Amino acid sequence: MGEGKILDIAHVSFLDMIKVMITMSGAAAAKGTLIRNALATAEKIKEVEYATFDDFLAAIEDTSNPITMIEGKSTHVGDFVFGLKDCPFGPSIKNYTSVFETMPDGYADFTEEFNKPGMITNKYRVGEGAGVSPFCSVHQPLRSAVADKIQVGGKKIEIYQLGCKAGSGKKGFADKWISETGVAKDVVDKVLDNHMCCYYIKIVD
Amino acid sequence: MDNTETLKKVLIVDDEEDMIWSLQKNLNNDKLQVDITVASSGEDALQVLSEKPIDLVVTDIKMPGISGIDLLMRISNRYPNTGVVVMTAFPSPEHKNEALAHGGLHYLEKPFDINELRRVIKTSLAQDDLFKGTVSGIELSDIIQINCLSKSSTTLRVKTSSGREGRVYFYDGNIIHAQCGTLSPEEAFYEILTFKGGMIECISTKELPERTIKKDTEALLLEGMARMDELKAKQNEEKISISSSASDSMPGNIDVISDNKNEEEIMNDLKNLLTEFTSLPGVNTACLVGRDGFLLDSIAIAGTDSEMIGAIASGGFGASESMGNQLDKGSLTMTMIEYDQGPVMLAPIGSEAFLVVVADKEANLGMIRLKIKKHAGEIEKSASI
Numbered sequence: 043m044g045e046g047k048i049l050d051i052a053h054v055s056f057l058d059m060i061k062v063m064i065t066m067s068g069a070a071a072a073k074g075t076l077i078r079n080a081l082a083t084a085e086k087i088k089e090v091e092y093a094t095f096d097d098f099l100a101a102i103e104d105t106s107n108p109i110t111m112i113e114g115k116s117t118h119v120g121d122f123v124f125g126l127k128d129c130p131f132g133p134s135i136k137n138y139t140s141v142f143e144t145m146p147d148g149y150a151d152f153t154e155e156f157n158k159p160g161m162i163t164n165k166y167r168v169g170e171g172a173g174v175s176p177f178c179s180v181h182q183p184l185r186s187a188v189a190d191k192i193q194v195g196g197k198k199i200e201i202y203q204l205g206c207k208a209g210s211g212k213k214g215f216a217d218k219w220i221s222e223t224g225v226a227k228d229v230v231d232k233v234l235d236n237h238m239c240c241y242y243i244k245i246v247d
Numbered sequence: 248m249d250n251t252e253t254l255k256k257v258l259i260v261d262d263e264e265d266m267i268w269s270l271q272k273n274l275n276n277d278k279l280q281v282d283i284t285v286a287s288s289g290e291d292a293l294q295v296l297s298e299k300p301i302d303l304v305v306t307d308i309k310m311p312g313i314s315g316i317d318l319l320m321r322i323s324n325r326y327p328n329t330g331v332v333v334m335t336a337f338p339s340p341e342h343k344n345e346a347l348a349h350g351g352l353h354y355l356e357k358p359f360d361i362n363e364l365r366r367v368i369k370t371s372l373a374q375d376d377l378f379k380g381t382v383s384g385i386e387l388s389d390i391i392q393i394n395c396l397s398k399s400s401t402t403l404r405v406k407t408s409s410g411r412e413g414r415v416y417f418y419d420g421n422i423i424h425a426q427c428g429t430l431s432p433e434e435a436f437y438e439i440l441t442f443k444g445g446m447i448e449c450i451s452t453k454e455l456p457e458r459t460i461k462k463d464t465e466a467l468l469l470e471g472m473a474r475m476d477e478l479k480a481k482q483n484e485e486k487i488s489i490s491s492s493a494s495d496s497m498p499g500n501i502d503v504i505s506d507n508k509n510e511e512e513i514m515n516d517l518k519n520l521l522t523e524f525t526s527l528p529g530v531n532t533a534c535l536v537g538r539d540g541f542l543l544d545s546i547a548i549a550g551t552d553s554e555m556i557g558a559i560a561s562g563g564f565g566a567s568e569s570m571g572n573q574l575d576k577g578s579l580t581m582t583m584i585e586y587d588q589g590p591v592m593l594a595p596i597g598s599e600a601f602l603v604v605v606a607d608k609e610a611n612l613g614m615i616r617l618k619i620k621k622h623a624g625e626i627e628k629s630a631s632i
């Protein structure tokens with residue numbers, strides 16, 4: 043008997059469920075469902091306050107920061123720009139493609155839908171080109187909504203999604219948020235050379 | 248007190264003495280409980296009307312001197328609270344339409360059964376028991392829609408302060424005929440809709456003219472409203488043009504007319520548009536929802552979680568659209584879900600949103616559809632979607 047492939051059915055079911063949602067109700071409704079689900083998850087996170095930005099960074103380092111809790115350790119590359127080495131959905135995607143070779147049908151439509159300007163993506167400063175897969179519609183709003191639970195020095199923080207990279211290496215840039223934050227696009231490009239995700243944290247006055 | 252003072256007064260007008268004698272005898276001896284007066288000509292009838300109040304006139308059409316139709320017209324102008332029943336031995340559709348157009352409550356063809364006349368008199372007098380009065384500040388289009396909603400069979404008489412007059416005839420809530428000058432019935436209806444200010448009178452009647460307007464009432468109203476919008480837009484363009492010309496001629500006086508609105512104004516516009524739906528009888532909630540299910544704006548009855556309605560409805564809307572795609576049915580224009588307590592209608596607004604209208608079972612679905620068709624473009628524009 044040859045060596046078989048082990049399917050992580052929890053992940054596979056989730057990935058295929060997204061495809062079913064797209065088929066049954068269309069990409070827009072499926073996107074809405076995933077975002078609402080992410081926001082509901084963020085709602086369960088407890089509020090936390092850091093005295094300084096350094097304390098915030100230290101909490102990332104020791105993995106006690108709520109943002110780390112949902113995506114693992116990110117790296118502060120300077121000037122409030124962060125890079126995330128590994129996509130939290132990477133293992134699921136790898137497991138799925140190791141068995142079925144390609145991702146389910148409809149994923150491209152879904153990603154396009156997520157990148158369209160919209161009320162909810164505008165509110166959480168995500169999408170706008172920074173989506174490279176349907177999972178971005180979970181991950182990016184979740185991170186932004188979790189950030190709503192964090193204060194630094196008594197001030198709120200806001201996250202701007204600047205870009206993202208697919209497993210294929212294709213990069214997606216959110217020109218709107220890059221322009222709004224004033225971060226140079228080539229900085230985002232360079233961050234994505236070594237990371238899967240790039241975002242900016244603004245401390246709101 | 249004399250008992251006849253409390254009785255309804257009926258005036259019978261006919262130049263045939265036998266007819267007058269017969270009607271007087273039969274009507275006085277039955278249980279109608281009316282006070283009968285007779286006149287043998289139109290002139291005599293006008294004399295009686297000038298001397299005492301009459302509730303109902305039953306008149307022949309063909310009489311020497313003032314004809315029944317002339318009499319009807321004079322009564323309609325001078326004694327608007329007096330009802331008129333028209334009788335004729337020479338029936339024709341033209342006579343019938345003319346009689347009803349001038350406010351005749353009923354049109355009877357001779358010879359008729361006396362019981363039929365009794366029924367007609369009873370019905371006509373019963374109209375007096377309904378509310379009468381003056382309501383100001385109401386739009387003609389609202390009255391038309393009320394007649395449609397209430398499935399009325401009635402005649403709407405519209406008269407402007409400058410003397411223009413038109414009539415719209417409803418049967419079971421459908422517009423079946425209209426009159427305005429020499430215009431064709433359909434064009435007459437559109438013309439009447441453009442009337443500005445004046446008097447509106449609803450004449451309840453069992454008798455109505457032949458149906459001349461074949462167009463579906465919903466389509467007729469939609470076309471009428473579209474024409475009104477076009478007219479308004481044209482008038483606005485003219486105003487802007489005049490304003491610009493005035494500014495041009497006055498150096499230093501810069502009159503800027505801008506379409507730019509702030510967010511608050513846009514939201515107010517959107518609220519007003521949603522109110523167009525919730526102001527319909529039986530409609531209690533109207534929500535504008537992004538296709539992703541996130542609420543953009545809503546006017547909802549207390550206790551309704553609009554956010555949740557939007558989220559759930561996005562699944563239903565998306566499923567309806569997917570079904571259409573699967574069946575190759577083309578674009579989704581509207582979908583309706585019926586419940587015991589009434590329907591929920593979902594309609595696309597542009598390519599990025601949809602409208603949810605929640606109604607009870609008494610609501611007029613046609614009217615909701617009409618409003619959706621009329622306002623979808625404006626909502627899309629107001630919401631910038």
